[in-house]
Amino acid sequence: MDGIDKELLTILTSQTLSNLASSKNIKIAEFDAIIAILLKTRIAFDVEYSPGTRRLAESALLRIYINPTTTLNFTFSFQSGSSLFGGPI
Numbered sequence: 412m413d414g415i416d417k418e419l420l421t422i423l424t425s426q427t428l429s430n431l432a433s434s435k436n437i438k439i440a441e442f443d444a445i446i447a448i449l450l451k452t453r454i455a456f457d458v459e460y461s462p463g464t465r466r467l468a469e470s471a472l473l474r475i476y477i478n479p480t481t482t483l484n485f486t487f488s489f490q491s492g493s494s495l496f497g498g499p500i
Contacts, residue, residue, distance in 0.1 A: 436488050442471060449475065463489075 449456050455476040463469035469489040474482050 439489055442473075442487055442489070445473065 457474045459472040471487050473485045
């Protein structure tokens with residue numbers, strides 16, 4: 412296993428990424444931290460951002476490229492939905 416694969420495995424199995432990936436809502440600063448780690452370690456990724464609407468929460472899709480045929484996809488929500496009367500759904 413070369414250095415890049417070892418780094419990738421370490422990052423992807425880290426408790427921080429695991430916690431963020433399994434959480435329902437994250438803060439934008441936490442998402443920025445993931446992006447910074449991926450940039451620093453030169454791991455290929457794409458981000459698709461949706462600013463949200465009255466119907467859908469603000470979210471982002473993070474696609475991490477492991478090799479040409481394998482990707483990991485994470486969808487992050489940045490806010491929870493709310494009802495017309497101000498309470499959570």
